[in-house]
Amino acid sequence: xxxxxxxxxxxxxxxxxxxxxxxxxxxxxxxxxxxxxxxxxxxxxxxxxxxxxxxxxxxxxxxxxxxxxxx
Ligand code: FES
Numbered sequence: 060x061x062x063x064x065x066x067x068x069x070x071x072x073x074x075x076x077x078x079x080x081x082x083x084x085x086x087x088x089x090x091x092x093x094x095x096x097x098x099x100x101x102x103x104x105x106x107x108x109x110x111x112x113x114x115x116x117x118x119x120x121x122x123x124x125x126x127x128x129x130x
Pocket of ligand 1: 062063064065066092095096097100
């Protein structure tokens, strides 16, 4: 589904960026979403929030033991 008509940005593209951990500002710079007429902003933010910081693709936690090869 096209979310941003001005820049032809799909929900899929927004989800893909959100899963990579992009902030909404970064998304705007990368895709141009919500940077022209702004009518898509609330929908774009909703899609971004569904997949964004609340559900990161991966979280890596390395302890000192892991870094030193003792884990
Ligand atoms: S529809 Fe997204 S900026 Fe206009």
